[in-house]
Amino acid sequence: MKSSRESRNLHLSVKALENILDSCKVELTQIDEVWPNLYIGNVAIAQDRSALQRMGITHVLNATHSKQGSLGNQSFYGKKIQYYGIAAEDSPEFDLSIYFKAAAQFIHKGLKKKDGKVLVHCILGMSRSASLVLAYLMLHHHLSLEDVIRKVIQTRAIYPNRSFLKQLLDLDTQLQSKLRMCRLL
Secondary structure, three states, rough: OOOOOHHHHHHHOHOOOHHHHHHHOOOOOOOEEEOOEEEEOHHHHHHHHHHHHHHOOOEEEEEEEEOOOOOOHHHHHHHOOOEEEEEEEOOOOHHHHHHHHHHHHHHHHHOOOOOOEEEEEEHHHHOOOHHHHHHHHHHOOOOOOOHHHHHOOOOOOOOOOOHHHHHHHHHHHHHHHHHHHHOOO
């Protein structure tokens, strides 16, 4: 017999996720800590190296690598900050899911370092970067998509585009299936 949580996850839709996102009460800011030592921010804060150093940021994941208005590469950040760039488009046609595991691994390694603090950013810090952080929390903390969205919107206004929400739903379905299989074994 399915638990009510499993049943609810099977019936989640993009529209239901958008309704949860619409319930967010916080204002959009340059940067917010959404999980211990894990931050989502915009391009302005990501390009302020002195602010990042004051905050103790050790790793930057740029979801808009090489996009207009988004500077950033390893030489830009120097030796004190590890950099990883993904040239993601915030469009319905872009498959961000191919980067979920690599991005999650970069975030995970950064957070495992002594005093590691990770900034994940895109232009506004709402769609691409938020999607990558949600995927990380699902993959490495074994939380459902609904749970991670509810957690993140407590501290950050996010709004992944509909295509990214669908890709995250697909990931959630895969992870929930694996979890059910593990419980059966």
